[in-house]
Amino acid sequence: MAVTGVLRPGHAQIRVLNLEEDVKFYRDVFGLVEQGRDAQGRVYFKAWDERDHNSVILRQADTAGIDFFGFKVDSVATLNKLEADLNAYGVKTERVPAGEMLATGERVRFEVPTGHVIELYAEKKDVGNGLGYSNPAPWNKQSETGFAPTRMDHALLGGGDLDGARDIFINVLGFYLTEEVVAEDGKTQIAVWLSCSNKTHDIAFVRAPENGKLHHVSYWIETWEKVLRAADLMSMNDVPVDIGPTRHGITRGATIYAFDRSGNRFETFSGGYISYPDMHVLTWPIQHLPEGLDYAQRKLHESFLTVFS
Amino acid sequence: MSVQAEPRTAVTVRIADTGESYKCHTDESLLTGMHRMGKRGIPVGCRGGGCSVCKVWVVAGDYAQIRAMSREYVSEEDLAHGRVLACCVAPRGEVELAVIGKLNKVVTR
Numbered sequence: 347m348a349v350t351g352v353l354r355p356g357h358a359q360i361r362v363l364n365l366e367e368d369v370k371f372y373r374d375v376f377g378l379v380e381q382g383r384d385a386q387g388r389v390y391f392k393a394w395d396e397r398d399h400n401s402v403i404l405r406q407a408d409t410a411g412i413d414f415f416g417f418k419v420d421s422v423a424t425l426n427k428l429e430a431d432l433n434a435y436g437v438k439t440e441r442v443p444a445g446e447m448l449a450t451g452e453r454v455r456f457e458v459p460t461g462h463v464i465e466l467y468a469e470k471k472d473v474g475n476g477l478g479y480s481n482p483a484p485w486n487k488q489s490e491t492g493f494a495p496t497r498m499d500h501a502l503l504g505g506g507d508l509d510g511a512r513d514i515f516i517n518v519l520g521f522y523l524t525e526e527v528v529a530e531d532g533k534t535q536i537a538v539w540l541s542c543s544n545k546t547h548d549i550a551f552v553r554a555p556e557n558g559k560l561h562h563v564s565y566w567i568e569t570w571e572k573v574l575r576a577a578d579l580m581s582m583n584d585v586p587v588d589i590g591p592t593r594h595g596i597t598r599g600a601t602i603y604a605f606d607r608s609g610n611r612f613e614t615f616s617g618g619y620i621s622y623p624d625m626h627v628l629t630w631p632i633q634h635l636p637e638g639l640d641y642a643q644r645k646l647h648e649s650f651l652t653v654f655s
Numbered sequence: 656m657s658v659q660a661e662p663r664t665a666v667t668v669r670i671a672d673t674g675e676s677y678k679c680h681t682d683e684s685l686l687t688g689m690h691r692m693g694k695r696g697i698p699v700g701c702r703g704g705g706c707s708v709c710k711v712w713v714v715a716g717d718y719a720q721i722r723a724m725s726r727e728y729v730s731e732e733d734l735a736h737g738r739v740l741a742c743c744v745a746p747r748g749e750v751e752l753a754v755i756g757k758l759n760k761v762v763t764r
Contacts, residue, residue, distance in 0.1 A: 363704055363723035408726035410705030586702035609705020609725070609742075652698075652758035655705035655725070 349420075351428070351520045352542040355500055355549065356418035356470065357400060357447070358563045361407035362608040365389065368404055371607045375583045376565075377492025378402060381473075384448050393565065394488040395496035398470040399449035402498055402563070410608045410655035412560040415501050415549070416453065416465035417519075417542070425468045428519065429454045435518045444469070458514050460505025461557025493576040493614050495565030500547050502561035504554030504654045508535060511551050515540050521548065524621050525596050525628040527635055536632060536651075539597060546597040546618045552651070559654035562603060564613035570600045576614045580604055589647050593617075595638040596630055610655045669751045670696040671714055679746050684721060685711065686741035698756050702742045708756040713737040716750030 362368040369389050372378045378391035381400050390400040398418070405413060419425050429439050432454075442453040442465070451469025458464055477483050488494070505511065512535070515521040521540040524547060529536055539547040552561055567573050577591045580602065588611060590602035599618040605611050630638040636646040668685060669676040673696050679688025686709050690699050700708035707728035714737075722743040729739060738755060 363725065408723075410701075410703070410725050411727075588701075605701040605703050605705070607703055608723075609701030609703030611701065648758050649700060649708075653700040653706050653708055655701060 349543055351419060351424055352466070352548075353418045353420055354543060355401075355415065355498060356398065356467065357403060357416040357450075357465075358498060358501060359388070359403040359405055359413035360560075360563065360606075360610055361409055361411050361413060362404050362606070362610070363406075363408070363410060364607065365404060365406035367607045371583075371585075372402065372404065373492075375492050375579060375585065376612075377488070377494040379488055382448055388447075390448050392473075393495045393497045394486070394491075395475050396498070397472050397474050399473050400447070400470070403447065410560075410610050411558070412462070412501070412503070412563070412610075412655075414455065414463035414465050415503070416467060417548075418470065419466050419468050422451075422468045425452070425454055425466055428466055431518050432456055432514070435514065437514060437518070449473070458505075459507035459510030460503060460551060460554075461559075462503050462505060462511070493565070493567065493579060494572070495567050495614060497566045499564045499566040499615060500545070500549055501563045502537075502550040502552060504552045504559035504561045505557040506553065506555075507557075508538065508551045508553045512538050512540065515549065522623040523627050524625070525630065527596070527630045527632060527638060529632050532631070536635075541621050541623075544620050544622065546599070546621050554651075554654055556654065560610055561654055562611035562613045564615045567614050567616045570616055573600050573602060573614055573616050577602055588649055588653070589640060592640045592642040595634070595641040596628075608655070611653070666746050667749050668746060669749075671751055671753045672696065679750075681745055681747060684742050684745055685718070685750065685752065688746075689741070697741050697752075697754055698758050700742075700756075704740055704743045707740065708758055709741040710754075710756035711739065711741045711752040712755055713739065713744075714751045714753055717747040718744040718750060719747055721745050 381390040389404045391402040439456045444451045449471035453465045453467040525539040527537040537552040539550045586605045588603035600616045637644045664681045665678045668679045677694045698708040700706040704724040724743045
């Protein structure tokens with residue numbers, strides 16, 4: 347098996363300022379499937395085609411932003427090994443007991459130098475996508491509801507010590523660099539895209555004035571046409587759009603950036619290319635950030651480097 | 656018999672920094688009123704109370720809070736002194752404001 351170790355992004359816990367308003371948004375406008383609530387009042391969702399119990403968790407708070415971003419690993423043995431590797435690298439970890447999140451096993455939690463809490467876990471209940479595991483139909487009613495992403499795909503996080511965070515993902519967790527935006531000195535990375543799979547990115551970091559910031563959580567949409575359908579739904583539902591619909595030069599994905607009801611940016615995203623660890627890194631000098639970000643309009647959207655939650 | 660919709664009330668909002676003014680309805684946020692017709696002055700960010708780029712100081716006039724604002728960017732003291740996020744408050748009458756929010760970034764060209 348080729349994809350081993352860290353498999354994929356598994357969950358994002360997002361802080362919202364008015365829980366019921368954002369539950370309604372993520373369920374009815376976004377089209378995520380509500381999976382339950384826990385004793386803390388957190389509300390759990392998954393995208394329709396995801397098979398594990400949850401991927402997006404909303405928590406009522408008095409600030410917006412992201413509490414933590416979690417990755418699923420291939421086994422408990424890998425979880426234990428990666429924790430030991432992190433410790434050996436000088437990263438402190440803690441264990442969050444199984445069951446602290448609904449249907450989720452024990453988690454290894456640590457902070458990266460950009461101030462973000464990252465988690466690894468090996469077990470989350472397989473509840474399926476409702477289509478069964480024998481002779482499955484290709485889609486169902488849920489796949490037509492709202493933006494209807496098939497999965498929570500990746501996150502872009504903002505903080506000061508991008509280099510420190512990048513090194514942990516590359517040197518310890520087995521990620522590789524796919525693309526980068528570099529400053530005028532030709533060296534300093536302003537943003538990095540990191541993959542643990544064949545995707546162009548499973549996580550990305552951007553250098554930001556404050557630590558622990560959320561730039562966006564991204565959701566996979568099957569086609570460009572469905573991205574445009576999401577754009578219609580955004581306008582029909584007064585969703586504040588930041589950028590798009592357009593195509594990124596970076597990763598070549600078709601995209602819309604917009605905001606949830608609490609000002610957390612999200613992305614509805616499709617396309618791109620298949621990436622392999624042996625492929626040469628693609629570099630975007632900062633003066634080409636406008637087309638890296640918005641290839642169609644070649645516009646430097648100021649909000650890209652300035653608006654975080 | 657047709658039901659008549661309540662007429663919306665529009666008031667003048669003046670941005671002290673630039674001297675520009677715009678009409679804003681009393682049932683929409685100070686930011687929406689500005690942004691809707693393509694006016695500029697207050698930076699436009701998340702429009703949901705979660706970032707801080709549209710922070711303003713209401714120098715004169717009355718307003719009502721219509722959305723929750725992130726406590727990270729608006730403290731009790733801010734609230735007491737009329738420092739609020741323009742996306743989260745609606746004018747009750749004529750308003751004059753000063754822009755506090757900035758588009759801060761690490762890299763400037």
